[in-house]
Amino acid sequence: MLIEIENLSVTYHVGGRDVRAVEDVSLTVAARESYGLVGESGSGKSTILRAICGLAPISAGSIRIDGAPVQTPRGKAFAKRVQMVFQDPYGSLHPRHTIDRTLAEPLAIHGIGNTDARVVQALDDVGLPPSFRFRYPHQLSGGQRQRVAIARALMLEPEILLLDEPTSALDASVQAETLNLLNRLRAERGLTFMMVSHDLAVIDHMCDRVLVMQHGRAVEELLHEDLARAGMKTDYARTLFEASADRMLNG
């Protein structure tokens, strides 16, 4: 298994209180697999991805990549291998850096050349014109910013992509292009995905397995085949499924 998460708990401290964001969650993701996370808002989905990247306070449990426990701090080799697209593209793009600088920076840090061509190619991959290179984040629409965030994660050609709601800010056509791009890259480069989405149709289209979460805990893991067949066993997973009736094939 490429990613192994065992009994992970994450606890934040806010105003003298403990916030148990993730409680005792275990999951594994095979190389080249696409693994989905769905569930209640605030249930800890983003926190799991952030914990993998060393951005959340792990209070118990372990995370291994390719059999080796992740190092703290994660370091350059980790960044080359694992990249994350954050849920909130505004917060993850530096407001005073041009798009060009945002995309070129990871290349510079890792000593990768041919910057110009790579930046233009990355913009093209996510459907943005080369003229956007010299804009700032506030000069883009919400969906355009999200595409820049995806382009940046792809700059280092990582092996594992952690995608937090990568298309919820995108319209249907750009979502389709982005999902097609992600699937093509996964097939061509043998990428592994962990992906959060609230849209069960997106999860069904993209993922081999999916974990349903509620209130910090794993409720149920489903195989892709079981999703469309309504083969869930818990009430909560079924509720999510039934509330998605408008996106079924014969709905």
Add this chain to the structure above:
Amino acid sequence: MTLLSVKNLRVTFDTESGPVQAVRGVSFSLGRERLGIVGESGSGKTMTGRSVLRLIRPPGRIDAEEMVFDGIDLTRASERQMRALRGQRMAMVMQDPKYSLNPVMKVGAQLTEGLRLRHRVGRTEARAKAIAALEAVQIRDPDRVLESYPHELSGGMGQRVMIAMMLIPNPDLLIADEPTSALDVTVQAEVLSILDALVRDRGMGLIFISHDLRLVARFCDRVLVMYKGRVVEELEARNLMQAQHPYTQGLLNCLPRIGGDRSPLPGLDRHAAWAE
């Protein structure tokens, strides 16, 4: 009854590489109803919404033949009048909620600020109102959330805090820009039913900007479809799935479906003529 009418709205940004026309002649009217705005990324939905509140920052410019809210000419209102309207009679739920909240101020202080300053409500009562507003949007532990800073909330919690904040003053017009994009389907249903009740029972006017065509089709009354700064089609929301314009049809075709065959999703062939 018309609450808001907009005629020939234009938004232009003067950039180093020449003017960018984000909105090019948009007209619509809104009653006490749910008006959806859909359309591709960059088509001008957010700028249309922000124009109504006159929240376009320079170098952006707003031009309109008419922009009237409940008898008030918004094109001529003073900046002072606009400030009094904003957050009181007209409110907007921003697309990037965490960015729109004040990052260095606790959520509780942000939620109660308006009540305490403008309505002279006491500390205890303001706090009780804030807790009620958070509970209404299905926040599990409102006490903790009041004591949190925006970066300590999940994406969907930030979105719900923003919605709660905009609803506390009981606005007559709410512009909601992708208000539920970070919510799971069950919490989303609760939030929509609150908005729905405000339109039905209190006669609020709602502009609902969203990428989720299926959601707009079941939730809204009417829909504007935007493409490159223009409205290309206006229709009853319940007819959205049978839209006539090839652009709208194209958008619908791109959607994945549960139980679909997982082959690459169809793209959209854009035609220059749609932008005219």
